[in-house]
Amino acid sequence: MLRGIEVETDIGHVLVYGAGSQFFETFDLSDISLPYEQVFQVAWDSGGIAVGAHAGRPRIGALEHVDERDVPLTGVAVLETLNGGSNDFENARAHELAESKKIREVGGSDSHFVSTLGACMTRFNKQIKTVDELVECLRDSNSEFTPLKLEETLPGANIPDSRPTSQELVPHTSGQGELGGDELEYDRDVVGKEIFGGRLEVTQDAIAKYCEAIEETNPIFVNSEYAETGPYGGIVAPPGILQTAQVASPPDPNVKFGTTQFMAGSRQEYHLPIRPGDVLDAYVQVKEVYEKTGRSGRMVFIVRETRWANQFGENVASLQTSMVIRQIQQ
Amino acid sequence: MTNDYQRYFEEIEIGEEYIQTQQPTRENVLEFLGTWSDPGDEVRGRFSDQAAAARDGLQKPIVPGNMSASMITKLVTDWAGPLGRIVSLDISFRRPVQHEDILKCVALVTERDDDLVEAGGPALVGLDVSFENEQGEKPVQGTATVELPRHDATD
Secondary structure, three states: OOOOEEEEEEOEEEEEEOOOHHHHHHOOOOOOOEOHHHHHHHHHHOOOEEEEOOOOOOOOOHHHHHHHHOOOOOOOOEEEEEEOOOOHHHHHHHHHHHHHHOOEEEEEOOOOOHHHOOOEEEEEOOOOOOHHHHHHHHHOOOOOEEEEEHHHHOOOOOOOOOOOOHHHOOOOOOOOOOOOOOOOOOOHHHEOOOEEEEEEEOOHHHHHHHHHHOOOOOHHHHOHHHHHOOOOOOOOOOHHHHHHOOOOOOOOOOOOOOOEEEEEEEEEEEOOOOOOOOEEEEEEEEEEEEEEEEOOEEEEEEEEEEEEEOOOOOEEEEEEEEEEEEOOOO | OOOOOOOOHHHOOOOOEEEEEEOOOHHHHHHHHOOOOOOHHHHHHHHHOHHHHHHOOOOOOEOOHHHHHHHHHHHHHHHHOOOOEEEEEEEEEOOOOEOOOOEEEEEEEEEEOHHHHHOOOOOEEEEEEEEEOOOOOOOEEEEEEEEOOOHHHHO
């Protein structure tokens, strides 16, 4: 495994490999709008290489910034033009950009999950086993590498001389959002302050209602006779039941941004079974507030955590919910 | 009808897939929201009402994120069987799940921690989990860690 980092710049996301300490001393990596020209230059000067990631993706790829602001892409030697998270239209436009600017191209799966690893990749003309070898190859203007898709690596498959152009593909743009430039305003004092959020008495009735709603069939949750012979000596609640509990909100960080919010993610940890008759206390807090850029422009994430403790003071579960706030264009 | 099929750690192979279909209806959503008490119109909003959904730029009412999380939880507990236990679940929502969406729900084994078992620890298995809608989009994706029973520990 070769390690790199992904940073956010004023032309979208940028992958950096093999950069030396100078790079990390120069930039605050939590900044979501680093000056791209400087990022590419310092990465190079410190012995590494920067690569424009998912170049065809709205906002977070270089293409839109070139189209809208005529960014010259000074110092950009390599762009990722075949990205596993981008659609064919976005990849086609990225390839056309690289071709027009005479920038060399790589592919990458952009995998956030094991099962999508290798969807897109780069074929090098020699073996690459270390980050140093990768950097050396990407920096060498005489080296050869080609982006390709997983299916193009199958026996007998060929890498096509040309892929469909953006004209031949169905356009896909979100058209939503805007990239704000101001520093995010919110109440930083409330982050990490845990308060009591309410009490939940777990009943057979609530378990039955929940099981009906999600059409549960696992006998440990729905069949008393079966469950009595099981490891818990009776029915337990499906872990997901805590998703339905209404608890008080933790102190509001009053984020000054956005027009609408949606649930972006959920992290759940389960420590102990939940039984009918349990009395669970919820302790809530805002864990983190941070911002990112995505297809729809600037996004602010608020991560809230609910820690559930039972009547014996034991932690039963911990649920983190990440809400994303976005600016919807009217 | 109940499903009491039990999976054991020793039988798990990396790469094996478990697939089921779920189709959340408006009735399922209202039942879910009413698990503990009547949630009221403010909470139901875009999860049941067309006009409220349209105000948020949605084509039709959507399944609450926490219900999608519950459905993924069910996928994992169904896969694991009655003696299995979810240790953790980490999911992200890429796009809305709409009422009546027919969802192909997939759990794919990506990791089997034999080293931990050999060291006397729990029998943990890693899964990639996802929903795929009829348009081929994956509105919900994530990973789960599950503890499974072992034959040699239960014989």
